[in-house]
Amino acid sequence: MNHFQRKRGQLYCEDVPLAELAEEVGTPAYVYSQATLLRHARVFKSALRGLDFLACFAVKSAPNLALLRLLVAEGYGFDIVSGGELFRATEAGGDARRIVFSGVGKRADEMAAALDAGILQFNCESEEELEQLSRVAVRKKTTAPVALRVNPEVDARTHPYIATALASSKFGVPAARVRKAYRLAASLPGLRVEGVACHIGSQIANTKPFVEAAGKMRELLLILRADGHEILRLDMGGGLGVPYGDGPAPASPKQYGEALVRALEGLPVKILLEPGRLLVANAGVLLSRVLLTKEGHRGRKFVVIDAAMNDLLRPALYEAFHEIEPVGRPRRGAERVDVVGPVCESADVLAKRRRLPPLSSGDLVILRTAGAYGMAMASQYNARPRPAEVLVEGRSWRIIRARETYRDLIRGETT
Numbered sequence: 001m002n003h004f005q006r007k008r009g010q011l012y013c014e015d016v017p018l019a020e021l022a023e024e025v026g027t028p029a030y031v032y033s034q035a036t037l038l039r040h041a042r043v044f045k046s047a048l049r050g051l052d053f054l055a056c057f058a059v060k061s062a063p064n065l066a067l068l069r070l071l072v073a074e075g076y077g078f079d080i081v082s083g084g085e086l087f088r089a090t091e092a093g094g095d096a097r098r099i100v101f102s103g104v105g106k107r108a109d110e111m112a113a114a115l116d117a118g119i120l121q122f123n124c125e126s127e128e129e130l131e132q133l134s135r136v137a138v139r140k141k142t143t144a145p146v147a148l149r150v151n152p153e154v155d156a157r158t159h160p161y162i163a164t165a166l167a168s169s170k171f172g173v174p175a176a177r178v179r180k181a182y183r184l185a186a187s188l189p190g191l192r193v194e195g196v197a198c199h200i201g202s203q204i205a206n207t208k209p210f211v212e213a214a215g216k217m218r219e220l221l222l223i224l225r226a227d228g229h230e231i232l233r234l235d236m237g238g239g240l241g242v243p244y245g246d247g248p249a250p251a252s253p254k255q256y257g258e259a260l261v262r263a264l265e266g267l268p269v270k271i272l273l274e275p276g277r278l279l280v281a282n283a284g285v286l287l288s289r290v291l292l293t294k295e296g297h298r299g300r301k302f303v304v305i306d307a308a309m310n311d312l313l314r315p316a317l318y319e320a321f322h323e324i325e326p327v328g329r330p331r332r333g334a335e336r337v338d339v340v341g342p343v344c345e346s347a348d349v350l351a352k353r354r355r356l357p358p359l360s361s362g363d364l365v366i367l368r369t370a371g372a373y374g375m376a377m378a379s380q381y382n383a384r385p386r387p388a389e390v391l392v393e394g395r396s397w398r399i400i401r402a403r404e405t406y407r408d409l410i411r412g413e414t415t
């Protein structure tokens with residue numbers, strides 16, 4: 001359920017016509033629906049009733065301060081993967097005691113900043129990282145709360161670029177070495193072992209890989225406790241998928257919640273979850289204008305829009321599907337077109353061989369389900385200023401990130 005719906009032929013975000021927003025803020029622009037985000041945030045939490053849990057939003061999926069602040073107000077903590085995300089989470093009013101620091105490599109200064117902030121937990125991914133973190137903590141005459149991210153070696157059945165728990169993955173400590181790694185962690189003077197973690201991938205369609213991972217983590221937790229480690233928290237990561245409109249809908253948050261509750265209830269630990277995409281993907285669209293249409297070889301039709309792979313990387317990076325719709329009343333008929341951006345790369349295709357109503361220069365379109373890993377991955381490639389971000393609430397809206405200017409493009413450069 002989302003609040004980007006048609007009224008009298010025109011697409012709206014909540015009660016604001018998208019055509020009006022395009023006039024006011026220009027294109028391309030990311031537009032978010034506050035009602036949709038809040039709804040998802042609440043549905044996710046209520047799906048997990050029955051567990052003692054803390055939901056830590058994965059900042060990397062949608063790092064805008066205004067969005068983070070809404071989630072703080074909903075009681076969310078944050079999953080961060082860099083010092084920059086720690087800064088964002090803190091600026092948004094996030095409580096350090098609800099922040100988990102993930103990632104396969106952390107710099108000493110990032111570790112130090114997170115220790116100073118007093119975060120809940122470092123999710124470490126290797127023996128060497130444990131030693132590095134211990135050194136940083138000892139230098140600061142403190143101890144760092146750690147969990148080891150374990151690779152539970154389950155196949156999440158998702159795109160290879162977003163599967164993270166295959167045996168060949170760079171992520172996590174291989175299951176076979178986990179007990180030894182915990183012995184090391186327990187022996188290091190700067191660490192206190194407090195948790196165990198996993199994250200098996202992203203855009204996962206059904207509950208089976210989660211149930212499988214939960215079963216393995218449950219077993220491991222009991223082994224680690226028997227080994228004498230006082231494990232207080234089990235972090236199950238994020239990863240539940242959302243419908244992009246190109247296949248069967250993934251499991252619902254309710255089904256996911258029920259499966260996790262069944263697999264984990266009764267464990268004497270707090271459960272951490274790190275949803276990202278699930279909360280924000282459908283709460284945002286990318287609003288863009290058609291620049292022109294052109295005909296290629298053998299009648300192939302291209303619709304060139306003013307958004308490109310620098311604004312929305314997912315189609316180029318993962319061959320991801322985003323539904324495209326005209327903002328105005330769709331014209332009669334349909335044709336098969338490639339929707340492309342102006343960037344000088346053959347990969348700059350936002351939709352390939354897509355059946356769409358006829359489009360022409362000046363028409364507005366949206367790319368749906370762009371709220372997660374959309375603006376987050378935007379770049380200035382081809383010296384294209386990054387888009388504005390707009391947050392809609394009912395009849396009102398506000399700019400939550402100004403469109404970049406040409407000045408922004410050269411900020412910090414010297415000749």
Ligand SMILES: *Cc1c(COP(=O)(O)O)cnc(C)c1O
Binds near residue numbers: 058103199203237238
């Ligand atoms: C990316 C990431 C997440 C969020 O994944 P989603 O698929 O967006 O839910 C959670 N935890 C970690 C460690 C991640 O790297």
